[in-house]
Every structure is written in structure tokens, then in C-alpha cells.
Amino acid sequence: MERAKIHERISGNRLRTENYEKNFCDAHPPLNLHEAKVEADRCYFCYDAPCVTACPTSIDIPKFIRQISTGDIDGSAKTIFDQNILGGMCARVCPTETLCEEACVRETAESDPVKIGLLQRHATDKAIFSKQQFYKREAETGKKIAVIGAGPAGLACAHRLSMYGHTVSIYDAREKPGGLNEYGIAAYKTVDNFAQNELDFIKEIGGIEFHQNKKLGKDLSLENLMSEYDCIFLGVGLEDTNNLSFLEEKTLGVEDAVDYIANLRQTADKSTLPVGRKVVVIGGGMTAVDISVQIKLLGAEEVTIAYRRGKEAMNASSVEKERATSNGIVIREWLQPSSIEKIDANLSAVKFEYTAYKDKKLIGTNEFLTLEADQLFLAIGQTLEDDPLLKKLKIDNGKIWVDSEGRTSIPKVWAGGDCTIGGEDLTVTAVANGRDSAESINNFLRN
Ligand SMILES: Cc1cc2nc3c(=O)[nH]c(=O)nc-3n(C[C@H](O)[C@H](O)[C@H](O)COP(=O)(O)OP(=O)(O)OC[C@H]3O[C@@H](n4cnc5c(N)ncnc54)[C@H](O)[C@@H]3O)c2cc1C
Ligand code: SF4
Structure with missing residues (x-):
């Protein structure tokens, strides 16, 4: 790549103004009433429904679908919220193809499951946008709980x-609450400021105070919180991202995928975001697919995902992989990054070593491939922040250890979501963990 051209290669403003809106429109537009009723009528209302078992929040799916078919949309919404108060976001972001819809008997019989995700969105949207309340708070108990992290688990x-x-104070390090619902989920999955609309709906119950820009370990200490509150819930997610050992110094064009997506979600003008012409993404999960699709939609010319194992081992679901390939993204497998090439301080290429399994171990084969690139995204996983405070807790496999009720190794401190062992890096699992920890905290406080 020629030296002079490198600087021209990463730029904003790659699309016509109208195409930004078009490219980032709703990935799964909502069903209208007629479509919802037709889809609801496809459900067999199975006894012992496998879709319910497959849902991490155990929503009574046949019940809410039957309520849609009888026209009881409010009842249907309540059936969902009883188990999952973030049922609106989950309807948009859940990989249903590996959860409820994969288990649906219609998928087994005809490879065409009931569209449970879209029906769930149909049931919940009206209530969320009108902030309709289904729950009345029980009488004040006088107990105070501090929730650290305003992501799906904390909410x-x-x-x-x-x-x-109980009275709840939520403390969160970021400017806005919502966690990755606000800063991480792909822009086309959650349009129209949905994360904040859902938050307003959740807040409407009352009894929850939000404190933004308050970071545990910097602005708050666990000791002080423990003396001020009856119990604590930690839903701090995974704030650090993995890096590659050979990328120690700053190289222009090398970006962390999660940080870039956060900027994309927050910017008022997508045309200001830096976009390369030849982009390489390293990783194999949802983040790798999300960044590759979004950078393509922002106008990158060639986008390649490089994954170190075979495609079938990628964490991204088949639907996600299909989303990538249908957007023209090339997925290259059996490649591990070995170095980068630069011209001045700018990235010009990424060098990979081919990989293979030997004695069940992934090894480099000493054969190499160089991909020309002006922008490289790392999407190789997130880790618990390296904070001595969090490390006071028992840690298992790099995450906070919790028992089956979400209790940590410190009495009166619970945790859930991505930061905990067993967290599956899914919004819906974080919601299930937060809800179950609340049940456990409530039992503890009442007994
Ligand atoms: C790019 C990306 C795309 C994703 N897409 C999907 C998807 O499509 N579908 C899906 O199901 N899942 C998706 N996920 C995973 C999903 O977003 C997470 O599993 C989920 O958000 C976890 O919720 P959480 O509450 O545990 O943590 P988070 O959502 O990470 O929230 C943690 C909160 O804690 C706050 N915090 C952190 N440290 C501190 C501290 N020390 N003091 C105070 N506050 C703190 C943070 O500011 C944040 O608000 C995606 C993840 C990423 C990174
Ligand atoms: S498995 Fe499918 S058909 Fe059966 S209840 Fe669930 S959604 Fe309906």
C-alpha cells in the first residue's frame, strides 16, 4: 500500500446522507396486528412447551401467544414482563434461533418456527412506549439496596x-444507564432510542434512584456501600477487552470493536465515524459480526472476519453469520493473527498464520497469509476489569464466583450477568440473573 494513500483510506462521510438512515433501519420491523394474529395462530400451544424450557427467563410462551390470538395484548405483555421486565429489548436482541425458536416444535417438524421474538415485540411495544404499569409496589420495607451497574442485570x-x-440506588460508571443495551447492541437491532424508552418504562415503578458517572473502586467503595445499604448487587459486566501481545504501541487504524460500537451508538452523526476501505476483524462471536456488518454499512469496501478455528466453532449463531455473509463480508477461518505491518504509524496489513488441530490442540502451521488492511478491529472477548476491589471476591475462571442464587463469597453481596461465572454473554441471561438475585435478596431481607 502506498504511503501517501494510507491517510486517505480511513475517513468519514463515505455514504450519501440518506443512506445512513437506510442502512441502519430496523433489522426486524414489527408485525402489524393482522400479521401477529396469523403468526400466533401457527402456535400449537404445546403442553410442556420446549420453547419455554429453552428461554433463560422461562417466559410462558404459549400463554402469551394465545393472549395475542385472543386480542388480549395487555395480558400478553404482562405474561412476558412477569418473567422478564426487559422483554422488549430481548425481543429485539435475543438469538432466538439458538434459544426458543430452535426448540419450537414447528422448527423440528418444518424448519419454520413460530416467530416468537417478533410476537414478543408485538406484545410488549405498546406498553413500553406508553409506559403502562402492570405492577404496584408493595408497602415500603425500609430496606435499602445498592445495585452497581445499570445494565440488563442491574435493571x-x-x-x-x-x-x-425495597428502595434501590443504582450506581453506574457511564454517563447514561442501560449498559450494553445503550452502548453495545448493534444499532440496527435497537432503533429509535429504544434502550432509553425501555428504561423510562422500568423506572416508572418508582423506588429506584439512578446515580450516573459513579464508579465502584473510584467514586465508591464496597466498604462504604456495605455500611450504608442492607445488601449489594453487582452487575458490572465485563469492562476490559482482550488485546494482542504484539499490539503494544498505538497504531492508527487499530481499534477495539466494543469501543467503536459504543461511539457508533452514541454519535449524533454517523458520517463522522472513521471508516477504512479494507477492514479486517479478528474474532468469531457476536461482537465480530456486529462490528463487521456495521462498518460495511458505514461504507467500508472490503470487510474480512478472520477466525482462528473452523466457522462452525464460531460463537456467532448461524443467523448472525448469514447476516455477515449476506452483507458481503468474507469469513476466513483457520487464521490466527501474528503481526501487523505499518507505514509510519498507520496500519497497512495484518499478517496471519494458518492454524490446524494437532492432538486436539490448536497449533500454528508455520504458513502465513498477509491481508492488506487500513483498519483492524479486535473483537476477541471481554474480561472483568482488573480492579483490586472486585478481586476481593472469589474469582473463578476470570469471573465473579456466585452460588445458584447469585450470592458471592462476601455476605450480603450478590452478583449477576456477564461479570459472573455462568453468565453466557447474552442480554436475556443477564436479566434472568438479576431477577433471580433479587428474589434471593428479598428472601434474605424478609427472613
Ligand atoms: C458489541 C456487543 C454486542 C452484543 N450483542 C448482543 C445481542 O445482539 N444479543 C444479546 O443477547 N447479547 C448481546 N451482547 C451481550 C449483552 O450485551 C450482554 O450479555 C449484557 O449486556 C450483559 O448485561 P450486564 O448487565 O451483565 O452488563 P453490561 O450490559 O455490560 O452493564 C454493566 C454496567 O455496569 C457499569 N459498570 C461497570 N463497572 C462499573 C463500576 N466499577 N462501577 C459502576 N458501574 C460499573 C457499566 O457502565 C454498565 O452500565 C452483546 C455484547 C457486545 C459487547
Ligand atoms: S414450541 Fe412452538 S408451537 Fe409449541 S408452544 Fe412453543 S412456540 Fe408454540
């Missing part, structure tokens, strides 16, 4: 605790 926990009459 689900706070809502359930507030329902039981």
Missing part, C-alpha cells in the same frame, strides 16, 4: 426489588 434486579417495596 432487572432493581425492578424486582422495588416491586417488593
Whole structure:
């Protein structure tokens, strides 16, 4: 790549103005009433429904679908919210193809499952946008709980605790609450400021105070919180991202995928975001697919995902991989990054070593491939922040250890979501963890 051209290669403003809106429109537009009724009528209302078992929040799916088919949309919404107060976001972001829809008997019989995700969105949207309340808080208990982290885990926990009459203070390090719902999920999955609309709906129950720009370990200490509150719930997610050992110094064009997506979600003008012409993404999960699709939609010319194992081992679901390939992204497998090439301080290429399995171990084969690139995204996983405070807790496999009720190794401290062992890096699992921890905290406080 020629030296002079490199600087021209990363730039904003790659699309016509109208195409930004078009490219980032709703990935799964909502069903209208007629479509929802037709889809609901496809459900067999199975006894022992496998879709319910496959849902991490155990929503009574046949019940809410039957309520849609009888025209009881409010009842249907309540059936969902009883288990999952973030049912609106989950309807948009859940990989249903590996959860409820994969288990649906219609998928087994005809490879065409009931569209449970879209029906769930149909049931919940009206209530969320009108901030309709289904729950009345129980009488004030006088108990105070601090929730650290306003992501899906923290929000689900706070809502359930507030329902039981406890007072909740949420502390969060970022400017806006919502966690990755606000800063991480792909822009085309959650359009029209949905994360903040859902938050307003959740807040409406009352009894929850939000404190933004308050970071545990910097602005708050666990000791002080423990003396001020009856219990604590940690839903701090995974704030650090993995890096590659050979990328120590700053190279222009090398970006962290999660940080870039956060900027993309927050910017008022997508045309200001830096976009390369030849982009390489390293990783194999949802983040790798999300960044590759979004950078393509922002106008990158060639986007390649490089994954170190075979495609079938990628964490991204088949639907996600299909989303990537249908957007013209090339997925290259059996490649591990070995170095980068630069011209001045700018990235010009990424060098990979081919990989293979030997004695069940992934090894480099000493054969190499160089991909020309002006922008490289790392999407190789996130880790618990390296904070001595969090490390005071028992840690298992790099995450906070919790028991089956979400209790940590420190009495009166619970945790859930991505930061905990068993967290599956899914919004819906974080919601289930937050809700279940709230049940456990409530039992503890009442007994
Ligand atoms: C790019 C990307 C795309 C994704 N897409 C999907 C998807 O499509 N579908 C899906 O199901 N899942 C998706 N996920 C995973 C999903 O977003 C997470 O599993 C989920 O958000 C976890 O929720 P959480 O509450 O545990 O943590 P988070 O959502 O990460 O929230 C943690 C909160 O804690 C706050 N915090 C952190 N440290 C501190 C501290 N020390 N003090 C105070 N506050 C703190 C943070 O500011 C944040 O608000 C995606 C993840 C990423 C990174
Ligand atoms: S498995 Fe499918 S058909 Fe059966 S209840 Fe669930 S959604 Fe309906």
C-alpha cells in the first residue's frame, strides 16, 4: 500500500446522507396486528412447551401467544414482563434461533418456527412506549439496596426489588444507564432510542434512584456501600477487552470493536465515524459480526472476519453469520493473527498464520497469509476489569464466583450477568440473573 494513500483510506462521510438512515433501519420491523394474529395462530400451544424450557427467563410462551390470538395484548405483555421486565429489548436482541425458536416444535417438524421474538415485540411495544404499569409496589420495607451497574442485570434486579417495596440506588460508571443495551447492541437491532424508552418504562415503578458517572473502586467503595445499604448487587459486566501481545504501541487504524460500537451508538452523526476501505476483524462471536456488518454499512469496501478455528466453532449463531455473509463480508477461518505491518504509524496489513488441530490442540502451521488492511478491529472477548476491589471476591475462571442464587463469597453481596461465572454473554441471561438475585435478596431481607 502506498504511503501517501494510507491517510486517505480511513475517513468519514463515505455514504450519501440518506443512506445512513437506510442502512441502519430496523433489522426486524414489527408485525402489524393482522400479521401477529396469523403468526400466533401457527402456535400449537404445546403442553410442556420446549420453547419455554429453552428461554433463560422461562417466559410462558404459549400463554402469551394465545393472549395475542385472543386480542388480549395487555395480558400478553404482562405474561412476558412477569418473567422478564426487559422483554422488549430481548425481543429485539435475543438469538432466538439458538434459544426458543430452535426448540419450537414447528422448527423440528418444518424448519419454520413460530416467530416468537417478533410476537414478543408485538406484545410488549405498546406498553413500553406508553409506559403502562402492570405492577404496584408493595408497602415500603425500609430496606435499602445498592445495585452497581445499570445494565440488563442491574435493571432487572432493581425492578424486582422495588416491586417488593425495597428502595434501590443504582450506581453506574457511564454517563447514561442501560449498559450494553445503550452502548453495545448493534444499532440496527435497537432503533429509535429504544434502550432509553425501555428504561423510562422500568423506572416508572418508582423506588429506584439512578446515580450516573459513579464508579465502584473510584467514586465508591464496597466498604462504604456495605455500611450504608442492607445488601449489594453487582452487575458490572465485563469492562476490559482482550488485546494482542504484539499490539503494544498505538497504531492508527487499530481499534477495539466494543469501543467503536459504543461511539457508533452514541454519535449524533454517523458520517463522522472513521471508516477504512479494507477492514479486517479478528474474532468469531457476536461482537465480530456486529462490528463487521456495521462498518460495511458505514461504507467500508472490503470487510474480512478472520477466525482462528473452523466457522462452525464460531460463537456467532448461524443467523448472525448469514447476516455477515449476506452483507458481503468474507469469513476466513483457520487464521490466527501474528503481526501487523505499518507505514509510519498507520496500519497497512495484518499478517496471519494458518492454524490446524494437532492432538486436539490448536497449533500454528508455520504458513502465513498477509491481508492488506487500513483498519483492524479486535473483537476477541471481554474480561472483568482488573480492579483490586472486585478481586476481593472469589474469582473463578476470570469471573465473579456466585452460588445458584447469585450470592458471592462476601455476605450480603450478590452478583449477576456477564461479570459472573455462568453468565453466557447474552442480554436475556443477564436479566434472568438479576431477577433471580433479587428474589434471593428479598428472601434474605424478609427472613
Ligand atoms: C458489541 C456487543 C454486542 C452484543 N450483542 C448482543 C445481542 O445482539 N444479543 C444479546 O443477547 N447479547 C448481546 N451482547 C451481550 C449483552 O450485551 C450482554 O450479555 C449484557 O449486556 C450483559 O448485561 P450486564 O448487565 O451483565 O452488563 P453490561 O450490559 O455490560 O452493564 C454493566 C454496567 O455496569 C457499569 N459498570 C461497570 N463497572 C462499573 C463500576 N466499577 N462501577 C459502576 N458501574 C460499573 C457499566 O457502565 C454498565 O452500565 C452483546 C455484547 C457486545 C459487547
Ligand atoms: S414450541 Fe412452538 S408451537 Fe409449541 S408452544 Fe412453543 S412456540 Fe408454540
